Amino acid sequence: MIRFSSVTKHYGEKVAVSNLDLAVRPGEIFAFLGPNGAGKTTSIKMMIGLLHPTAGTIELNGFDVMSSPRDAKRSIGFVPDQPELYDKLTGREFLRFVADMHGLSPNDATASIEEQAANFNLTEFYDKLTEDYSHGMKQRVAFAAALIHDPAVVILDEPMVGLDPKSMRLVKDLLKRRAARGKTVFMSTHTLTVAEEIADRIGVINHGKLLFLGTCEELKKHLKANGQTSENASLEDLFLTLTNEETLTHDEVKQ
Numbered sequence: 519m520i521r522f523s524s525v526t527k528h529y530g531e532k533v534a535v536s537n538l539d540l541a542v543r544p545g546e547i548f549a550f551l552g553p554n555g556a557g558k559t560t561s562i563k564m565m566i567g568l569l570h571p572t573a574g575t576i577e578l579n580g581f582d583v584m585s586s587p588r589d590a591k592r593s594i595g596f597v598p599d600q601p602e603l604y605d606k607l608t609g610r611e612f613l614r615f616v617a618d619m620h621g622l623s624p625n626d627a628t629a630s631i632e633e634q635a636a637n638f639n640l641t642e643f644y645d646k647l648t649e650d651y652s653h654g655m656k657q658r659v660a661f662a663a664a665l666i667h668d669p670a671v672v673i674l675d676e677p678m679v680g681l682d683p684k685s686m687r688l689v690k691d692l693l694k695r696r697a698a699r700g701k702t703v704f705m706s707t708h709t710l711t712v713a714e715e716i717a718d719r720i721g722v723i724n725h726g727k728l729l730f731l732g733t734c735e736e737l738k739k740h741l742k743a744n745g746q747t748s749e750n751a752s753l754e755d756l757f758l759t760l761t762n763e764e765t766l767t768h769d770e771v772k773q
Contacts, residue, residue, distance in 0.1 A: 519544055520565070520671060520704055525574035527560050527726075534560040536726040538574070542719075544670070547693055547703040549713035552723040553761055558706045561723070562675050565704075566596050579670045579702075592620070595664030599676035601656040609644030609651070609659045610635075613666060620667040627666075634662035637692060639685075653680035661689065665696075672696060674705040678712055690716050714753035724761045 520542040527535040535557045542548040552558050563569040565576055567587050576583040579593035603612050610631065617627035635641050638658040648656065657680050664672060672693070678686050693703050694716060707713055713720055714734055722730040722737075730737055737756050751759075 519577070519579055520548075520702055521575075521577040522561070523575045523577075525561075525564065525571045525576060527557075527564060527569065528572045533726050535564075535571075535723075538723075538726075538728055540721060540728065540731065542702055542704055544702050545697050545700045546718045547697045547716050548705065549717035549720045550704065550706040550723065551708075551710070551713060551720055551757055556723045556761075557726040558723060559675065560726075562673060562704075562706055565673055566594065567591060592667075593669055594671045594673055595667070595669040597657075597660050597664045597672070597674045597677050599679055601653075601660035603648040603651070603656055603659060605649035606647060608647055609640055609655075609662075612648060612659060613644070613663055616663040617666050622667060630666050630668070631662075634665055637665075638662050638688065654682060654685060657681055658685060661692075669701070671702045671704065674703070674707075676707055676709075677705060678707065678709045686712070710753045710757055720753075722757065722760055729760055 520540070522538045522540040525535060525538040526533065538561065550558050550561070560569065564571050565578065565583065567583055567590070570584065578590040581590040581593060583590045603609075604615070607615065613631045613634065614627060617630060622630060635644055638661055640658060640662060643651065643655055644659065648659065651659070657677075661677070677689060681689065690712065693705075697703055697718070705713070705717070717734075719731065719733055720737070721728055734753050734756065737760065738751060741751070741756060741759055
């Protein structure tokens with residue numbers, strides 16, 4: 519479970535996120551969409567504890583990010599858009615390090631490492647130094663590291679960057695399986711086709727304000743009713759229509 523309650527973040531006089539109210543349920547894949555600079559990355563950084571909200575609260579799996587940061591962080595797995603590994607460790611050694619950081623026993627760590635290596639097809643290269651990995655290889659190891667402790671909440675920032683079509687399919691199927699097990703998946707992405715394919719709900723943010731929260735079908739119905747889109751509009755069409763309409767507010771969309 520993820521819950522934002524009246525969250526605002528200022529950078530000086532600039533408002534990066536404005537009064538954000540948002541709940542993502544267990545068993546749900548949620549896609550957070552917006553143009554560059556809309557507030558997506560700031561929201562994620564507040565979730566994982568890299569930034570503090572100016573106002574409001576964020577809860578992860580029932581733990582307040584500010585008052586119970588360790589418990590909140592134990593509940594999550596995070597995959598950044600640019601994976602940073604330790605160049606002089608192999609993929610296996612890096613995963614062992616992450617497992618140790620999460621307090622897994624040696625036996626549980628070994629079992630989880632092998633499970634994730636199989637899930638992400640790492641076995642052909644994860645005994646090589648990570649300095650020799652391509653971006654896609656690093657991204658797959660970062661996914662494995664994020665899931666090594668079977669977190670209740672998975673937070674993904676542009677997860678498909680650098681992945682080939684086969685790896686993208688693997689990741690999409692894995693996220694669906696996690697949601698089916700009651701895990702919460704929060705995904706920020708510019709890959710709208712992926713969001714349209716696997717997300718249960720989407721949120722669209724622009725200039726720090728949540729413009730829409732619901733399903734793709736709900737967004738299509740609203741924009742169609744206002745003569746702003748066609749019956750066969752894709753999520754890309756809907757997204758561009760919504761973010762280009764400066765006067766449309768979240769409350770107006772939900773009416």
